[in-house]
Amino acid sequence: MVLDDLGTSLRGTLEELRGKSRLTEEDVQAVVKEIQRSLLQADVDVSLVMELSDSIKTRALEEEPPGGTTARDHVLRIVYEELVALVGDSTELPLEEQTIMLAGLQGSGKTTTAAKMAWWFSKKGLRPAVIQTDTFRPGAYDQAKQMCERAEVEFYGDPDAEDPVEIARRGMEETADADVHIVDTAGRHALEDELIKEIEAIGEAVEPDRSLLVLDAAIGQGAKEQARRFEESIGIQGVAITKLDGTAKGGGALTAVNETDSTIAFLGTGEEVDDIERFEPNGFISRLLGMGDLKQLTERVERAMAETQEEEEDWDPEDLLSGTFTLHDMRKQMNAMNRMGPLDQIMDMIPGLGGGLMDQLPDDAMDVTQDRLRRFEFVMDSMTDAELEHPRAIGQSQIERIARGSGTDEETVRELLQQHKMMERTLKQFQGMGQGNMDMERMMKQMENQGGGGGGGMGGLF
Numbered sequence: 001m002v003l004d005d006l007g008t009s010l011r012g013t014l015e016e017l018r019g020k021s022r023l024t025e026e027d028v029q030a031v032v033k034e035i036q037r038s039l040l041q042a043d044v045d046v047s048l049v050m051e052l053s054d055s056i057k058t059r060a061l062e063e064e065p066p067g068g069t070t071a072r073d074h075v076l077r078i079v080y081e082e083l084v085a086l087v088g089d090s091t092e093l094p095l096e097e098q099t100i101m102l103a104g105l106q107g108s109g110k111t112t113t114a115a116k117m118a119w120w121f122s123k124k125g126l127r128p129a130v131i132q133t134d135t136f137r138p139g140a141y142d143q144a145k146q147m148c149e150r151a152e153v154e155f156y157g158d159p160d161a162e163d164p165v166e167i168a169r170r171g172m173e174e175t176a177d178a179d180v181h182i183v184d185t186a187g188r189h190a191l192e193d194e195l196i197k198e199i200e201a202i203g204e205a206v207e208p209d210r211s212l213l214v215l216d217a218a219i220g221q222g223a224k225e226q227a228r229r230f231e232e233s234i235g236i237q238g239v240a241i242t243k244l245d246g247t248a249k250g251g252g253a254l255t256a257v258n259e260t261d262s263t264i265a266f267l268g269t270g271e272e273v274d275d276i277e278r279f280e281p282n283g284f285i286s287r288l289l290g291m292g293d294l295k296q297l298t299e300r301v302e303r304a305m306a307e308t309q310e311e312e313e314d315w316d317p318e319d320l321l322s323g324t325f326t327l328h329d330m331r332k333q334m335n336a337m338n339r340m341g342p343l344d345q346i347m348d349m350i351p352g353l354g355g356g357l358m359d360q361l362p363d364d365a366m367d368v369t370q371d372r373l374r375r376f377e378f379v380m381d382s383m384t385d386a387e388l389e390h391p392r393a394i395g396q397s398q399i400e401r402i403a404r405g406s407g408t409d410e411e412t413v414r415e416l417l418q419q420h421k422m423m424e425r426t427l428k429q430f431q432g433m434g435q436g437n438m439d440m441e442r443m444m445k446q447m448e449n450q451g452g453g454g455g456g457g458m459g460g461l462f
């Protein structure tokens, strides 16, 4: 992943600032050095790194931290903001009729990305078509066709034709009914005039609304030259970074974005058609720094808590973390979680809990769908207070009574009890965590106290 170890090394450095209220020049220098090291290692262009570290240094030393902010919060916020500024906004992609042309070297992932993007647009309710113009690489036609079949999107190509420009022209005509035309082009192993000329000619034929440069995350310093050439010939509005599921650092792609004055449109994270994400700068950097998607999380939690508290005066997020977990608690949690979104997504956004741990849990431990929730509500309505407090003591005769009373069936009652057990077990695991970079209990407490903190939510969490 891009700048993968930045989060880890930076957290260590920031940890040393804990407890300090004032920053010295050495403190800031230490943080900046970590950032430089990580960025350079990730193949980000040197001048870009210098620019970034200069502004972090200047801001950290000159800006007055807002009242009550620790030195660590102050630096963290500046680093976060500067990194978000570095990667820039996501490429604008209105959900409307358009033609998008993909450019890039051979093997960068153009064909795969074309099918993925088509899949993405189709999920947004538009009708996409992929036009394959690669006559250079044998097998290009079959590969594109198969991927489009998997994505269940329209495809045009002609394995017998030789002129890519002609294929492009006919492809536009043949797929005239589609809303979004995605034009896949050929690549070469290296940048050649031939390739540039071909893409320019295809561009003239299809008149794209935007051209995206597809870059393998593994590309290093070469990204700059490539980006510049494509930018000069066809103009690049956005970049798709592929193969971020691998070990590559992706820093070259960041350099390319900067060089073309463009933005990142998509991230490719695998070989399948649905392994694509729309780039989202805040979330991307939060995750990068190992902070989870804090902005989104705090907003969601605040909203959910405001709504929940109107109905449940005694709702307390610490129930999640206190020793016993009754059905009463579960009901409140379910209501709250329901408002925040799927539990696994929430957990994924909490620093230190994302990734690893979630993968170890049984899938349905977190499967709290709307429909299930509703049936569980009925079941709980038919339980006595004692049963809600001590679900483990519920026996067969009670299950029968509850099933009858709630108009559900015994299966549903057992499912609910099972779900409760799983959540209880899961939460026990979470209780044991939280050392290291984040104290879970403290975080929940702080979220609770945050109130309508608005955009400044992040600082208070650390």
Ligand SMILES: Nc1nc2c(ncn2[C@@H]2O[C@H](COP(=O)(O)OP(=O)(O)O)[C@@H](O)[C@H]2O)c(=O)[nH]1
Pocket (backbone or CB within 6 Å): 104, 105, 106, 107, 108, 109, 110, 111, 112, 113, 187, 214, 242, 243, 244, 245, 246, 268, 269, 270, 271, 275
């Ligand atoms: N793991 C992984 N492989 C990818 C990704 N995107 C493309 N690939 C693989 O990279 C290779 C080249 O991709 P392709 O789309 O043919 O590149 P093109 O020559 O630019 O059209 C293929 O084997 C793809 O399966 C990705 O995001 N992750």
Ligand SMILES: [Mg+2]
Pocket (backbone or CB within 6 Å): 110, 111, 112, 134, 140, 185, 186
């Ligand atoms: Mg291809």
